[in-house]
Amino acid sequence: MTLLGSVNEVTWERDGSQSIGYMRPHEVEVSRAARDAVSLSARVIRVQPAGVSVRVELELDSGSMLIADIDERRFDELDLRDGDAVYVSTKRLHFFEAAP
DSSP states (O other), rough: OOOOOOOEEEEOOOEEEEEEEEGGGGGGEEEEOOTTTTTTEEEEEEEEEEEEEEEEEEEEEEEEEEEEEEEEEHHHTTTTTOOOEEEEESSOOEEEEEEO
């Protein structure tokens, strides 16, 4: 199977088994405070302006890497810098059981 476009893959324990979650960079929400119980803490690794959007590379506490594409206005509101502590959540996350 081929996925079109960029996708983040995150592996973690869920309901006693290992699961793999997939989310597209534009579906990753970045904030300075946890929004809900499923927000994950992360650290900003690198910020790359890309026109009207900004690509933010993040490292979760688990060591997994994520990419978030956020609009320029939200980036300015957050005032993100390399090394900043943030929280991530997603608008949509697709889970699949990991192969045994």
